[in-house]
Amino acid sequence: MFYFLSKAIDFIAMPLSIVFVLLLYSLFTQNRKRRKSTAITAFILLYLISNTFLVNTALNWWEPKPVNMNELDGQYDVGILLSGGLMDSNHPAEDHAVLGKRGDRVLQTYLLYKAGKIKKILITGSSSGELMLEGKGETRQAADLMVQWGVPPGDILFEEKARNTRENAMFSSIILRKRFPAGKYLLITSAFHMRRSAGCFAKVGIRTATFPADFYGGYYSLRLHDFLVPSPDAIAGFSMLWHEWIGNVVYKLVGYT
Numbered sequence: 542m543f544y545f546l547s548k549a550i551d552f553i554a555m556p557l558s559i560v561f562v563l564l565l566y567s568l569f570t571q572n573r574k575r576r577k578s579t580a581i582t583a584f585i586l587l588y589l590i591s592n593t594f595l596v597n598t599a600l601n602w603w604e605p606k607p608v609n610m611n612e613l614d615g616q617y618d619v620g621i622l623l624s625g626g627l628m629d630s631n632h633p634a635e636d637h638a639v640l641g642k643r644g645d646r647v648l649q650t651y652l653l654y655k656a657g658k659i660k661k662i663l664i665t666g667s668s669s670g671e672l673m674l675e676g677k678g679e680t681r682q683a684a685d686l687m688v689q690w691g692v693p694p695g696d697i698l699f700e701e702k703a704r705n706t707r708e709n710a711m712f713s714s715i716i717l718r719k720r721f722p723a724g725k726y727l728l729i730t731s732a733f734h735m736r737r738s739a740g741c742f743a744k745v746g747i748r749t750a751t752f753p754a755d756f757y758g759g760y761y762s763l764r765l766h767d768f769l770v771p772s773p774d775a776i777a778g779f780s781m782l783w784h785e786w787i788g789n790v791v792y793k794l795v796g797y798t
Contacts, residue, residue, distance in 0.1 A: 556590045556783055557776070590779040591771035599782060600758030604732035608752050610656050618724030619698075619717060620659030621749065622650045623709055623738060624666030628682040638686040643731055647683050649754040650729050651690055659727055662692065663716065665700040665709045706734070706788075707797045710741035717747060731755035733782060737789045740798030757781070 563583035567576045589595060626643030640647065653659045668678035684697045700716055703709040717726065730738045732753035742749050757778055792798045 554783075554787055556586065556780055560587050560590075588771065591773070591775050593767040593770075593772045593775045594763065596775040596779045596782070597758055597767075600733070600778060601760065603736075603782060603785075604756060604758050605735055605751065605753050607732075607756065610653065610658055613658055613727070613752070614750060615725070616657060617659045617727040617750065618721045619661045619663050620650055620653055620727045620729055620752075621713055621717075621742075622646060622662060622664045622683070623706070623728075623730040623734070624664060624668075624679045624683065628679050628686075630668070630679065638682055638689075640686075641679075643755050645755040646729055646731060647686060649752065651687050651692065653727070653729070653752065654687075654692055654696070661696050661698060661721075662687070663698045663700060663713060665713045666703050667701055706738055706741050707792065709738070710745045710747065714742070714745045714747045726750070727752055729754060733757060733785050737785065737792055737798060740789075740792065744796075744798055 560583050563579050563586070567579040567583065570576050570579070623646070626641040627647050628644070629639040629641040650659075650662055654662060662684075664680040664683055666680055668680070678701060680699050680701055684694070684699070687697065688694050698716065698720070700709070700712045703712050717724065726742075726747060726749040728735070728739055728742060728749040729752045732755060735751055735753045739749060739751055789798070
């Protein structure tokens with residue numbers, strides 16, 4: 542129930558959905574004053590979420606800073622890789638892997654393993670039922686790719702029931718307590734998703750160090766067109782960030798973090 546409710550809230554509360562509703566209201570309302578104020582509100586909101594400077598500033602504030610491998614505290618027994626966008630299931634290739642929009646998580650996990658920072662890799666998350674039955678779920682595809690890069694298959698573990706971050710933590714904790722009861726754990730996920738993820742694992746009693754990947758903010762010189770020219774990339778970035786903010790608030794309200 543929570544899964545479907547969260548998806549509904551996500552759609553209704555997304556920035557472009559709000560803009561669309563405001564514009565629709567301004568078209569059909571008979572009150573001229575309300576029509577004007579609603580249209581202006583929609584315009585201002587659209588400008589704010591399409592402003593590269595503002596969105597980049599928000600991303601830099603929310604995302605944790607990058608972590609250098611040499612800053613990590615020794616070696617970790619398990620690197621916990623959260624799935625979701627790791628592989629591109631919409632454009633599959635028969636003879637090679639295709640990384641998804643969150644594919645940097647896979648690369649960073651592999652680099653951590655090759656650098657000796659993690660001993661084992663636990664990939665957590667479910668895929669569509671059809672892919673799971675075929676043994677081609679996202680976790681398996683990501684694992685196959687890392688095996689091609691040189692990671693021994695025996696060093697990769699799977700948790701393939703989780704449909705959201707809460708379940709990632711719950712189901713992974715069972716495996717970790719059974720296999721590595723006194724282990725050190727390193728959590729690997731996208732930077733924008735790290736706060737909620739770390740909170741979920743802490744809530745189920747699993748203390749982890751964190752290694753953010755897949756960054757969307759950036760530090761660069763200010764440019765005039767970043768203030769003036771609307772950007773579809775900024776809208777996409779803010780929509781992703783807004784989705785995460787909503788998820789973070791909901792998780793706190795229901796006690797998941």
